[in-house]
Amino acid sequence: MRPKKNPQKDLNKKSGMFFVIGLLLVLGMVYTALEWKSFESFKEYEVAFNKTDESIDEEIPVFELEVTPPPKPPVLPTEIEIIEDDDPIEETEVIAIEVNTETEVVDASDFEVIEEEEEVKVIWSTIEEVPVFPGCENEKDKRACFNEMMQKHIRKNFRYPKLAQEMNIEGRVNTTFMINNDGTIGTIRKRGPHDVLEKEAVRILSKLPKMTPGKQRGSAVKVSFAIPITFKLQ
Template sequence: MEPKKNPKADLTKNSGMYFVIGLAVVMLIIWRALEWKTYDEQTTYDVSLNVEDMLDEEVPMTEQIKTPPPPPPPAAPEIITVVEDEVEVEETVIKSTETSQEEEIIEVDDIAVEDVEEDIDVPFAVIEDVPVFPGCENEKDKRACFNDMMQQHIRKNFRYPEIAQEMGVQGRVSVMFVIQKDGSIGNVRMRGPDQNLEKEAERIISKLPRMTPGKQRGRAVRVPFSIPITFKLQ
């Protein structure tokens, strides 16, 4: 059997060039495919308004109507009183505020002013004339004599409460009272550690005699006075 292929034919000749050309063609086709652009079909419409049709219509013209202001309210009718000729009408007489020479003018010095006595309290330490304790009338220092007589009165009438002794209660009771304008003792107040001691201090003060009241500027006044009474167990 004879071979059909020509032994002189070289099939591999120019194969490299053909490969390169084919590759270039393929790359060109791929590039054109990637760069290919498509556009949607555009339809143009006439969007202009038909102005002529709109102008054919008659547009009514409007005018601003001015409303007249409301009329003013009618004035209130005057009340006219008809008076008959026979009726007498009293006329209003306006008296003058000026004084006449016939009126008597009272001078200020002729008006008597009554002195109103006010109840005032003047403390014992600052009063001009201190209250006089019975027995101190002839003493020069009536203030010192008053204090001495008060101490003598407390010692003379002092009595320790039995209940306070049994309970062992002791302490100081502050006593406040007022020597009234008539010399009597009033408004007695106590403050101490025990009620029994306070009652005993009140009993002692209640036995004070009537005194000569204190005076301020020659007038009798009320004089507050305070003194401590000490209760101490031995």
């Protein structure tokens, strides 16, 4: 006859629960081991309580540096130039002027004062009587005739510089020249895109003929005239 087991004493009945509890414990230990952090302990030292040993006496070595003085500049011997008596020596004669009782006193009225007339310069747009270009003496509108003759003169003497053609240089040169009070051509000023074109513009204007000078209040004056010269390649 086999003895019967007591169901309350059966250990296999709670084996599943014990397995789960053991698994949780193992997982908790593994997690704690992985997340464990350790820090070094920080120790504070009180510096105020440190006392130096007065018996220790340190001497700081002293270094002496010798500076070499700069060399003295050489003393050049004084050169003495000997001049012979035969050499001619030019001397400046100084005439002393002394005033005495016989000196004649000159009156200021004895001197003639020459007043130089101030040179008047007038621009083309404000001149009363414009300069007359040769060939416009009998024209009624001398301003229009002057402009027309200027254009003819430029076309007649115009030459396109070869260097400007080779370098493909073109543009407008603004020129200003002065018609003096004797009818001659004075200072020529120019401003253009290149020196080659400026020189050609000056050459053209320098060939202008002598004109009848312009007048302001009946007196011949200098008159400035501005004209642009255009250089354009075909």
